[in-house]
Amino acid sequence: MNSTLWNRLQTIDRRIIYAVLLLFIIIPLFIDIPLPTYPSKQSQDFYDTLEKVAADKGNANKIVIVNGMWSPSTRGENQWQAEALITHLMQKHLHFATLTFDTQNDTVMQTSVVEPLAKKYGYVYGRDYVNWGYRPNAVYVITIKGLVTNIPGTIKKDAHGTPITSFAVMKNVKTRSDVAAVVDITPVESTETWLGLFEQNNSPPYLFAPTAVMAPTYYPYLDSGQIQGMLTGIKGAGDYEGLLHTKSFGSRIASALSLVYALIILLVIIGNVGHFATRAAKRREAS
Amino acid sequence: MTEYLKHLLDPVLLFGALGTIAILSLVFKENRFYRLFEHIFLGLALGYDLELTWTTVLKPQFWDAMVHDGQWAWIMAVPVGLMFYGVYTQRFAWMSRLVFGIFFGLAAGTAFQDFSARFMPQVTRSFAPNKSLIPPPPTPGDPHALLHQVSFVLNNFLFLGIVVCVLVYFLFAFEQKNRAVLRTAQLGRWVLMFSFGAIFGSTIMTRMALLIDRMYFIFHDWLRLVKG
Amino acid sequence: MQHASENWWVSGLVVLLSLIIIGKVLSAQRGRVPFIRRIPGLNAIDEAVGRATEMGRPVMMVPGISGLDVVTLQALSIFSYVARAVARFGNKSIMATIDPIVTGVAEETLRDAYADAGRPELFEEGDVRYLTGQQFAFATGVAGILIREKVAASFLFGAFYAESLIFAEVGQQVGAIQVAGTTQTNQIPFLIAACDYVVIGDEFYAASAYLSRDPTLLGSIVGQDYCKLLLLGIILIGIISTSLLTLIHGGPVAHLLHTLVDFLKVK
Numbered sequence: 001m002n003s004t005l006w007n008r009l010q011t012i013d014r015r016i017i018y019a020v021l022l023l024f025i026i027i028p029l030f031i032d033i034p035l036p037t038y039p040s041k042q043s044q045d046f047y048d049t050l051e052k053v054a055a056d057k058g059n060a061n062k063i064v065i066v067n068g069m070w071s072p073s074t075r076g077e078n079q080w081q082a083e084a085l086i087t088h089l090m091q092k093h094l095h096f097a098t099l100t101f102d103t104q105n106d107t108v109m110q111t112s113v114v115e116p117l118a119k120k121y122g123y124v125y126g127r128d129y130v131n132w133g134y135r136p137n138a139v140y141v142i143t144i145k146g147l148v149t150n151i152p153g154t155i156k157k158d159a160h161g162t163p164i165t166s167f168a169v170m171k172n173v174k175t176r177s178d179v180a181a182v183v184d185i186t187p188v189e190s191t192e193t194w195l196g197l198f199e200q201n202n203s204p205p206y207l208f209a210p211t212a213v214m215a216p217t218y219y220p221y222l223d224s225g226q227i228q229g230m231l232t233g234i235k236g237a238g239d240y241e242g243l244l245h246t247k248s249f250g251s252r253i254a255s256a257l258s259l260v261y262a263l264i265i266l267l268v269i270i271g272n273v274g275h276f277a278t279r280a281a282k283r284r285e286a287s
Numbered sequence: 288m289t290e291y292l293k294h295l296l297d298p299v300l301l302f303g304a305l306g307t308i309a310i311l312s313l314v315f316k317e318n319r320f321y322r323l324f325e326h327i328f329l330g331l332a333l334g335y336d337l338e339l340t341w342t343t344v345l346k347p348q349f350w351d352a353m354v355h356d357g358q359w360a361w362i363m364a365v366p367v368g369l370m371f372y373g374v375y376t377q378r379f380a381w382m383s384r385l386v387f388g389i390f391f392g393l394a395a396g397t398a399f400q401d402f403s404a405r406f407m408p409q410v411t412r413s414f415a416p417n418k419s420l421i422p423p424p425p426t427p428g429d430p431h432a433l434l435h436q437v438s439f440v441l442n443n444f445l446f447l448g449i450v451v452c453v454l455v456y457f458l459f460a461f462e463q464k465n466r467a468v469l470r471t472a473q474l475g476r477w478v479l480m481f482s483f484g485a486i487f488g489s490t491i492m493t494r495m496a497l498l499i500d501r502m503y504f505i506f507h508d509w510l511r512l513v514k515g
Numbered sequence: 516m517q518h519a520s521e522n523w524w525v526s527g528l529v530v531l532l533s534l535i536i537i538g539k540v541l542s543a544q545r546g547r548v549p550f551i552r553r554i555p556g557l558n559a560i561d562e563a564v565g566r567a568t569e570m571g572r573p574v575m576m577v578p579g580i581s582g583l584d585v586v587t588l589q590a591l592s593i594f595s596y597v598a599r600a601v602a603r604f605g606n607k608s609i610m611a612t613i614d615p616i617v618t619g620v621a622e623e624t625l626r627d628a629y630a631d632a633g634r635p636e637l638f639e640e641g642d643v644r645y646l647t648g649q650q651f652a653f654a655t656g657v658a659g660i661l662i663r664e665k666v667a668a669s670f671l672f673g674a675f676y677a678e679s680l681i682f683a684e685v686g687q688q689v690g691a692i693q694v695a696g697t698t699q700t701n702q703i704p705f706l707i708a709a710c711d712y713v714v715i716g717d718e719f720y721a722a723s724a725y726l727s728r729d730p731t732l733l734g735s736i737v738g739q740d741y742c743k744l745l746l747l748g749i750i751l752i753g754i755i756s757t758s759l760l761t762l763i764h765g766g767p768v769a770h771l772l773h774t775l776v777d778f779l780k781v782k
Binding site: 335416483 | 525526528529533549550551552554583584616619620623646647648649651652655656658659662663677680685700701703704705707708715716717718721736737740741743744746747749750751753754755756757758760761762776779780
Binding site: 014015018021022025026029030073074075076077103104106133134135136141145157159161192193195196197199200211212213215216217220221223224225226232233234235249253256257260261264 | 314315335336339340343344347351393394397400401402403404405408409412482485486489490491492493494495496497498499500501502503506507512513
């Protein structure tokens, strides 16, 4: 093997790499390659926490706040997390309220996730769930702070302009103590505000569904018990679907993800082999 | 026109698919197709933001509250909002600083509570028994007792060592001339790089998931070549 | 404050940390300017601007995608230094912004920087461009500017999210020398992989203080260093106490350690 080959290994035309990557993504979409999935501890904790919340009879009149900060830009991960979450909430007959601070999230969440699932599980708007709607990002901190002591006064109206106090699901929901859990589905750093301003002594349970990119930076919060469970990106969504015994996008693309990771590992190895071999060859030529 | 063709030419799906292909075409070469959709994307995003700001914020919470609910005090938001624009003139810049100052003050005030509630639980986690450098007695009947003891000690020494190294790396008030300090800081930098590698790997998951979602949209939602 | 009534030592600690920082800031403002070591990545700024001037191509600056907050203000402080260097070399700079308020502040910053360097006529209205408020639309716009303007040096300082790799990768494609700095831990790996020089985490604030030589910022950095040492001390006390409690059972020492550990836990 000569140094020209090592150079070529490091300088493979990026268009070839992109083309191969696309093939590795597209082929599993056509050919279903079933792979075993093992839910991670964080996903299991996420599921178990909601199971505990559902089992606690004291939560019958409480709500789960589902905070969505995602938009179609990160739909590839967050939408499937949201779908699995809402499925779980509806399967366990938990009341919930959706809230968002992203301009596009409200429409996408309601039309693509909540409404189809509500039809499937017989959930009725106002009786079983409510949509608090969109608030501008500028009032994010003030809104979270306001929810601690006065939820009706902070939210006032739902997404359609109806006073939230007129809904049966909001009848007994006044302060933080009437919140059974908070689930944050987000591609941005919204957790700090919830943990800093809303949570007290890890109550109510705070569950986190970020994009995979953010997950490693939140392990300290998992370790300290501030976050009780985490769905790590699309893998977390797939784990959650497995635990719920449902099959959606998260489970579907597990094979495509695995193939792509294998390709990337191979490319990293090839690139590094080329790099170190080139360095060694240069040193040999110099001596 | 066949049903399939009608579906392919559905304006919403077609626009989404062409937009996806146009933006992705940048990875091969910058081209006019990309530029066209880039500008459409920018314009759409701006227009959508404006529309949403009016229909979901200004109209229901400001205009309707004033005109229909009689809450005329909301009109005071207008001069306060206009004060922001003072930043564009020398004469009225002081007005914008007043408003910025209020926002900064609000942020600073909540930062104290935020810091306590966010970071103090992590600091005091070091007082938990599972952070001890000496392992607790092994659980009777545990087949992997020795392994658990060793990993317990190793994990906690690593935890402590890494915290010290990384904090030393980020000390700026002291010149890092002393060899011990310098080596500790270098080790801290290496450890940071390990963690960045882990984050890089996680991020690849996100990027690939988003790309797979786009391909799914094209091949399943638009071309209907893939079964759901 | 929600924790004050139950964890008064936490409140006390926060007050102590604040007093340390305030003390150092006041000390710096009164003339005792503290020492801050030079951040290695800062050498790259002059190198990048010089290289862009040699190539006759503009310099691009992106102050992140958050609104007017601490991180963006620090980024603008660094860009003020960059803009002065660009003006000294007689080159052109472009700044892309995502927030309308930041646009106004950025224009003022650049105009002042060019004036400080004695070249106010070089500043043009179109140098600071508000593109859009949407994250990925902004990324698309910045990528387009990088390619069309054939930028030779790109500075990415501020709060970035997923679009950071788009900026860095496109900048690399056009051959720009890239210097980046962010406090977002999960974006640093991409900037490291795609940029030439990266300022990591806390170094970002130190860089801003070092370049601006503002006494408040310098004092704040030094105060924070003392706070870090104090928190490190608390962590060490915690781990050592907990370790000793595993060994020592009963007796006055164990009782003292138990009291200490119970007192210091956040309830």
